[in-house]
Amino acid sequence: MRAVQDPPLQRGRRRHGQRQPAFVAALLTAALTFTAACSAGDKQPDEKPDFVPPAPLASVSIVEPAADARGVPASTSIAFTTEQSQETTVALVDSAGGAVEGTLDADGASWLPTGVLEYGETYTATVTATGDDDRPVTATSTFTTMAKPDQQVRISSFLGDGQVVGVGMPLIVKFGRDIPEEYRDDVQRRMTVTATPAQEGVWHWVSPTEVRYRPREFWQANSTVSYRVQAGGLPLGDGWYGRADLTVDIKIGPALIMKVENETKQMVVTKDGEKVRSIPVSLGKKSTPSSSGTMVVMEKLRETVFDTYEELGPDEGYRTDIEYAQRLTWGGEFIHAAPWSEGQQGSVNVSHGCVNVSMADGAWLFENTRIGDPIRVLGTERKLQNGNGWTDWNLSWEEYVKGSALPAESGTSPSADY
16 A cells, blocks of 8 residues: 655745735835825925015105196106115106106205206106115106196396306396295206306395305306206296296306505406506595495496486586496496596596596406406495495305305305405
């Protein structure tokens, strides 16, 4: 009898279904566990929300003209306020996009176009302020200028472009009608003087229709001076507006100064501080004395006629041909040649108030002087009446400043010493 053997072992093979379900379940469980640990809503635990930058440091707003304003004067400036601005720029364009030129005011709070704006035109102003974070902010205002006014004031200058004048010449601006006192500061803010080299000065209202400018001391010799009145379209009271802007460029000549002393009966002429001539004179007699004070040459007449019959009457009046006449006052005081008094010149006063000189000295003076050259007369019986001519230099600086509609600005430039 044979014994029955067990079947042989099958090495290296596994029958289907033997222990496989447990193994697959373990792998799936591990995969699900790993996925759950890495997903968490698709966001890493340390991820931060989106960054929101802080607002710019600077801020800006336009004060005037107000947005959508109509009937704005054609002289308008762009006024604005800023905070924490390191740099501010202004742009102004018309309705066609054309740029308007202008400049920032010294106070940094307004911008003035270089010329009168067009009447009945629409403009857009943009003010940009940039703080020290280099992040700009802007403000805009769109406005429309007024229609051209019917009532316009003419503005004129005594001097014209290119003139060469003396160191005592005041700048003289006149208006075609009275400027009410409450409007004069507005006018004066639009009046600028630029001198090279720089010199301190101030405007002075001598009447409601005339304003003048002089430096603290005489102009420095050979200076260049430019003055501008930006009053075109500017309200001047009672429905009147400035007609147009005004700009004048002049030059100051050498410092020729005449000094007359009654005691010596001599005129000493200096040029740029150096004595160039001494001239014997005869001044006004006691009944008609010459004025003591500081005057300037206002007019030069190679030949003229003095007729005083209407003023002095038939007994004292006279009618005389005059040569080399230079007007000093509105009242009729001149420097002029007087050949009939050459025997008294240097010793006796015989004139009716004028400064008499010889024909030769009169010709020399006439050849060498300019409008605006100063003359100082000392020691006579009568003081110069302020307003009797261009008596701007007969006032102290403190007195002159009182005639300004605005406070004077101090300067540090050196003054001339003649």
